Amino acid sequence: MFYSPAPLHIPDGFLSLLVSLVCWVVTALTLGAAISRTNKSLGERQIPLMGVMAAFIFAAQMINFPVAGGTSGHLLGGALAAIVLGPWAGMLVMTAVIAVQALLFQDGGLLVMGANILNMGLVTAAIGYGLFRSVSGSSKTVKLGVAGVAAWLSVMAGALLTSLQLWLSGTSQLGIVIPAMLGVHALIGLGEALITVSALAFILQTRPDLLGEGSESAKAGKGWILAGGLISLFVVFLSPFASADPDGLERVAENLGFIGAGQSAPFEIIPDYTLPFLGETALSTIVAGAIGIAVVAVISLLVGRGMKARS
Amino acid sequence: MHFDAFDRYHDKESFLHRLDPRVKVLVTVIFIVSNALLPDGAWFAFGFAWLFLLLCNLLSKLGYAYSLKRSIIALPFALIAITVLFSIPGKPLSSFHFLGITFTITDAGLLRFVSILIRSWLSVQMAILLVAVTRFPDLIHALEHLRVPAILTTIIAFLYRYLFVLTDEVFRLLRARESRSGAVTGSKRRLERVERSGRGVLWRAKIAGNMAGQLFLRSYERSDRIYNAMLARGYAGRLYTLNPHEMKSVDYYATAFAIAVIFLMQWIGRF
Numbered sequence: 207m208f209y210s211p212a213p214l215h216i217p218d219g220f221l222s223l224l225v226s227l228v229c230w231v232v233t234a235l236t237l238g239a240a241i242s243r244t245n246k247s248l249g250e251r252q253i254p255l256m257g258v259m260a261a262f263i264f265a266a267q268m269i270n271f272p273v274a275g276g277t278s279g280h281l282l283g284g285a286l287a288a289i290v291l292g293p294w295a296g297m298l299v300m301t302a303v304i305a306v307q308a309l310l311f312q313d314g315g316l317l318v319m320g321a322n323i324l325n326m327g328l329v330t331a332a333i334g335y336g337l338f339r340s341v342s343g344s345s346k347t348v349k350l351g352v353a354g355v356a357a358w359l360s361v362m363a364g365a366l367l368t369s370l371q372l373w374l375s376g377t378s379q380l381g382i383v384i385p386a387m388l389g390v391h392a393l394i395g396l397g398e399a400l401i402t403v404s405a406l407a408f409i410l411q412t413r414p415d416l417l418g419e420g421s422e423s424a425k426a427g428k429g430w431i432l433a434g435g436l437i438s439l440f441v442v443f444l445s446p447f448a449s450a451d452p453d454g455l456e457r458v459a460e461n462l463g464f465i466g467a468g469q470s471a472p473f474e475i476i477p478d479y480t481l482p483f484l485g486e487t488a489l490s491t492i493v494a495g496a497i498g499i500a501v502v503a504v505i506s507l508l509v510g511r512g513m514k515a516r517s
Numbered sequence: 518m519h520f521d522a523f524d525r526y527h528d529k530e531s532f533l534h535r536l537d538p539r540v541k542v543l544v545t546v547i548f549i550v551s552n553a554l555l556p557d558g559a560w561f562a563f564g565f566a567w568l569f570l571l572l573c574n575l576l577s578k579l580g581y582a583y584s585l586k587r588s589i590i591a592l593p594f595a596l597i598a599i600t601v602l603f604s605i606p607g608k609p610l611s612s613f614h615f616l617g618i619t620f621t622i623t624d625a626g627l628l629r630f631v632s633i634l635i636r637s638w639l640s641v642q643m644a645i646l647l648v649a650v651t652r653f654p655d656l657i658h659a660l661e662h663l664r665v666p667a668i669l670t671t672i673i674a675f676l677y678r679y680l681f682v683l684t685d686e687v688f689r690l691l692r693a694r695e696s697r698s699g700a701v702t703g704s705k706r707r708l709e710r711v712e713r714s715g716r717g718v719l720w721r722a723k724i725a726g727n728m729a730g731q732l733f734l735r736s737y738e739r740s741d742r743i744y745n746a747m748l749a750r751g752y753a754g755r756l757y758t759l760n761p762h763e764m765k766s767v768d769y770y771a772t773a774f775a776i777a778v779i780f781l782m783q784w785i786g787r788f
Contacts, residue, residue: 217641218641219640245668257679260673261676261680269687317550404725406730412730
């Protein structure tokens with residue numbers, strides 16, 4: 207009655223174990239970076255602030271505006287949280303929101319929570335903050351415009367990632383899920399953009415000091431601008447390609463060995479990847495899967511290091 | 518609003534209620550992982566998992582169908598999996614025409630679709646049961662014991678604490694909007710009235726945004742006040758609980774039993 211589920215929360219059972227675990231690894235590493243950065247840069251004062259801000263995002267998602275025919279638009283909040291609180295704090299706040307939605311309301315699963323946090327909390331924050339930060343010296347109009355674009359893109363990025371995860375798990379067909387998800391979220395994203403822009407405009411007008419520009423050095427934003435820009439480019443280029451030519455994307459995935467990742471029984475987690483010395487046994491594929499996860503973990507760790515060094 | 522309007526906890530004296538929250542969180546997670554590991558069409562194992570769920574329901578004294586009644590929540594998402602009905606090659610079962618395209622349901626597609634739904638349905642029920650038999654602060658405490666970073670559990674604890682307060686604030690804002698935005702009086706349907714209130718869609722979106730900004734400012738200022746009040750009461754960066762949460766022997770037995778059952782389930786699913 208108080209709470210309207212957003213269509214991006216994946217429940218348990220819809221993603222394969224491998225996809226869920228890989229998403230958890232990426233999410234956990236990013237959150238680890240966020241926690242160590244936040245512990246260093248903020249005092250204990252910030253923790254109650256972030257808690258109340260998480261409750262704010264949760265409550266703000268209930269503010270809706272009627273669109274037409276009984277449907278209404280409302281906020282998801284990832285981009286807004288990152289813009290007003292900074293990227294790392296924004297990520298932690300969104301993580302708390304998604305965790306409570308899953309734990310308390312079963313809106314989104316537990317095993318797939320890593321994927322949900324990645325789609326709705328981490329990527330949205332990177333895009334929101336990165337793009338907004340890239341115009342930090344500009345006029346108010348430019349800033350608000352860019353914030354709107356970032357909010358729209360963050361929703362699209364979440365929808366695109368969700369579709370890709372569902373497809374890699376063998377739950378949906380690429381040619382249908384991408385156009386359907388992106389089509390719906392292009393509209394939802396418009397609502398998100400409008401609310402984000404007017405909320406920011408309101409804050410800029412009444413308490414401009416809260417969106418303090420001088421609080422972080424210019425150098426600190428560089429890594430975020432890069433990250434946000436890259437993810438945005440990824441969304442902008444992959445979405446049309448995937449919608450127009452799903453077979454093409456499937457071919458690419460097939461060549462990379464992704465496809466069918468979760469379509470068969472779990473003991474064939476990566477069907478083509480068996481370890482020669484173990485033969486084609488269940489153990490062999492489990493070990494292969496574990497190695498795959500470890501490789502992904504190391505790559506994300508290195509990327510995280512790089513980003514940390516830059517920022 | 519009453520403080521527990523969001524709460525999913527049901528107070529009862531039962532075996533599951535008394536169990537250590539760590540055990541409950543751990544078993545829930547293992548159960549969900551086990552569901553994800555079961556192969557498509559492992560009907561006996563799915564049935565066995567459901568029996569385990571039934572046992573948990575009975576042990577919770579909430580009634581054998583408690584989690585069943587609340588499990589519809591994941592159903593809308595099933596729509597997203599519907600394409601596997603047609604996309605996996607197999608023996609055609611039936612076909613129909615829609616928008617000039619012929620859709621053919623295959624046996625392999627149906628098998629996969631039903632398996633996805635059952636997995637999701639079993640998993641969501643265990644999660645529902647978990648919050649029904651565990652107080653949320655205990656749940657957070659369990660997460661802390663299970664090595665979830667303290668900063669995250671503290672944020673979650675604050676979120677839970679102030680959720681009710683800020684929701685009240687939102688309702689105040691929404692009520693104010695409804696009573697002030699020029700609604701057409703006398704129209705029969707409330708929705709219609711709300712839709713006509715004020716100006717066009719863009720204007721309504723802008724107002725919603727202003728309200729979000731307003732809520733942000735109020736929350737921000739409130740967080741300041743909260744922090745000062747906490748400092749005054751001796752807050753030093755840590756939240757404490759009165760529940761000792763000690764693992765008793767019954768907790769260990771329950772964990773061992775649940776894990777044995779889940780292993781048996783996996784064995785049934787494979788052989």
